[in-house]
Amino acid sequence: MAHAHESNTKRIWIVFGILSAITIVEVYLGILKPEALHLHGPGTSWLNWIFIILTLAKAYGIAWVFMHLEGENKWFRRSIVWSAVFLISYLVTLFLIEGGYLFDTLSPLVRW
Amino acid sequence: MEAKIAAPIDKKDTWNGGGAKPFGASYGKMMMWFFILSDALTFSAFLAAYGLTRFKFIDSWPIADEVFTHVPFVHGDFPMIYVAIMTFILIFSSVTMVLAVDAGHQMKKNKVTWYMFATIIGGIIFVGSQAWEWNTFINGTYGAVKTTEGNVLQFVKDGKQIALADFVIAPRADGRVQHTKKNGLWFEGEGTIANYSVAQVVKAYNANPEIQVRTELIDLDKKEKTILSREEGAFQLTKTKMVVEGANLQANEYGNTSFSDFFFFITGFHGFHVVSGILINIIIFFNIILGTYEKRGSYEMVEKVGLYWHFVDLVWVFVFTFFYLV
Numbered sequence: 001m002a003h004a005h006e007s008n009t010k011r012i013w014i015v016f017g018i019l020s021a022i023t024i025v026e027v028y029l030g031i032l033k034p035e036a037l038h039l040h041g042p043g044t045s046w047l048n049w050i051f052i053i054l055t056l057a058k059a060y061g062i063a064w065v066f067m068h069l070e071g072e073n074k075w076f077r078r079s080i081v082w083s084a085v086f087l088i089s090y091l092v093t094l095f096l097i098e099g100g101y102l103f104d105t106l107s108p109l110v111r112w
Numbered sequence: 113m114e115a116k117i118a119a120p121i122d123k124k125d126t127w128n129g130g131g132a133k134p135f136g137a138s139y140g141k142m143m144m145w146f147f148i149l150s151d152a153l154t155f156s157a158f159l160a161a162y163g164l165t166r167f168k169f170i171d172s173w174p175i176a177d178e179v180f181t182h183v184p185f186v187h188g189d190f191p192m193i194y195v196a197i198m199t200f201i202l203i204f205s206s207v208t209m210v211l212a213v214d215a216g217h218q219m220k221k222n223k224v225t226w227y228m229f230a231t232i233i234g235g236i237i238f239v240g241s242q243a244w245e246w247n248t249f250i251n252g253t254y255g256a257v258k259t260t261e262g263n264v265l266q267f268v269k270d271g272k273q274i275a276l277a278d279f280v281i282a283p284r285a286d287g288r289v290q291h292t293k294k295n296g297l298w299f300e301g302e303g304t305i306a307n308y309s310v311a312q313v314v315k316a317y318n319a320n321p322e323i324q325v326r327t328e329l330i331d332l333d334k335k336e337k338t339i340l341s342r343e344e345g346a347f348q349l350t351k352t353k354m355v356v357e358g359a360n361l362q363a364n365e366y367g368n369t370s371f372s373d374f375f376f377f378i379t380g381f382h383g384f385h386v387v388s389g390i391l392i393n394i395i396i397f398f399n400i401i402l403g404t405y406e407k408r409g410s411y412e413m414v415e416k417v418g419l420y421w422h423f424v425d426l427v428w429v430f431v432f433t434f435f436y437l438v
Binding site (some may be wrong): 031076099 | 135142145152153156157161163164166167168169171177193196204209211218261335338415419422426429430437
């Protein structure tokens with residue numbers, strides 16, 4: 001560990017502040033649910049896209065700083081992140097397309 | 113052939129595979145990362161399945177901020193607030209964990225001890241909160257009825273949901289009593305029965321012209337559940353077969369059965385990880401106090417355990433988004 005004696009405390013608190021701020025924004029939008037953002041973007045509403053992007057930003061902050069991925073060897077980091085991103089993206093894409101197809105096929109058959 | 117005897121060796125590098133460090137990472141750290149990767153894939157599979165089910169029922173899924181509205185010790189409707197507090201608690205415990213790791217790099221035993229302690233407390237508060245959420249979810253708030261077609265019907269007054277207790281006259285009118293050891297066959301029993309019978313609820317609905325029935329179907333323009341007229345509601349009520357209060361794995365008052373099933377499974381699986389994380393943290397906490405890592409010369413174990421704890425926090429961030437926000 002090259003920086004064994006250097007204290008990162010200040011940076012840790014700054015990242016905590018950023019994560020908290022993002023969470024507050026998410027919760028605020030989640031309660032308020034502004035009408036303007038209900039317009040449909042690709043796949044789901046813009047409001048939902050904002051939530052997803054903010055969540056990915058939080059995940060990046062936690063993995064990069066808290067889990068100390070920034071200090072690891074470049075290819076070690078990539079062996080974890082690239083594997084996860086590839087597999088999860090593929091899985092989620094296929095599952096959501098499937099769910100959408102199931103809805104399109106089955107919902108006209110439901111009697112409300 | 114000479115018999116192979118297990119001979120004791122003195123090398124300290126036995127546990128970590130001879131001290132080799134591919135990618136510059138120790139054996140323990142690399143293995144923790146790869147375990148986290150596999151566990152992340154498991155959680156992704158569950159969340160993807162949840163996504164598929166939600167997309168399948170996209171026009172009738174329960175609306176999260178109508179379900180999760182309670183805060184402990186406070187009366188009233190506060191959608192999202194308690195789960196936001198839970199998220200903060202977990203993120204904060206992650207921060208104290210990073211600070212513990214940081215203090216470990218500087219070999220400051222006392223600091224590590226205090227930060228580890230704070231992390232454990234944060235974890236316990238989070239699990240306690242989640243248990244409270246489960247309890248509230250299982251007990252239910254309003255109560256509903258379920259038709260023979262599997263449709264969950266809720267009741268509204270002036271557009272706002274009203275509890276069964278607020279318009280149906282207690283107690284249960286049809287004389288049905290829960291079968292317990294004391295009042296029937298001692299070797300059989302049944303789950304808690306509803307507080308009202310179906311006929312009782314329908315009678316109260318007919319007697320009260322301000323009450324309307326709300327179905328699961330979402331009106332896509334208003335993003336609200338469809339409220340039926342008095343006649344349509346009365347017709348749907350003729351098809352009811354049971355009163356649903358609270359939630360279990362078979363039925364729930366919020367809507368689709370899969371909703372409660374996924375809630376219990378995913379938050380339960382996550383809660384299981386939080387509990388195991390707390391237990392591991394407690395073990396490491398005692399080791400810190402005993403001076404194991406001072407003797408070893410490195411607080412890397414705190415770092416490894418920290419990775420697991422951050423992973424737990426990371427998963428929660430995603431569960432929070434996909435269950436409560438989206």
